Amino acid sequence: MSRKIYITLTGTKYYYGAEFLEPGTCIRLFKEPDNEYDKEAIRAELPGLGKIGYVANSAHTVIGESMSAGRMYDRIGRKAEARVEVITPRGVICRVRKKWVKK
Numbered sequence: 001m002s003r004k005i006y007i008t009l010t011g012t013k014y015y016y017g018a019e020f021l022e023p024g025t026c027i028r029l030f031k032e033p034d035n036e037y038d039k040e041a042i043r044a045e046l047p048g049l050g051k052i053g054y055v056a057n058s059a060h061t062v063i064g065e066s067m068s069a070g071r072m073y074d075r076i077g078r079k080a081e082a083r084v085e086v087i088t089p090r091g092v093i094c095r096v097r098k099k100w101v102k103k
Helices: 070-075
Strands: 004-008 028-029 042-046 051-053 079-087 094-098
Touching: 004 070, 004 079, 042 070, 051 070
Parallel strands: none
Antiparallel strands: 004 051, 004 094, 028 042, 028 079, 042 051, 079 094
């Protein structure tokens, strides 16, 4: 049985905020290798809205046992999907859907 993989969605305040997100909301994740600030950046998008944030990639932004973008980067292909689990003041915890994780 494989372990569930959680990520922290961060930076939402720079886009649309997180107030509209609800548990169960499906988000899409896209690797962004040309990102000038982080070569392991993973962008989070909401269909119909576009970019809503990024997968956290530092000890200061990752919440609890969530995986950082750096740890997640090689475990997914070019894209993946996740579902919102919990919204906190520090970030949004999402569970990566198993079908998008490499074995």
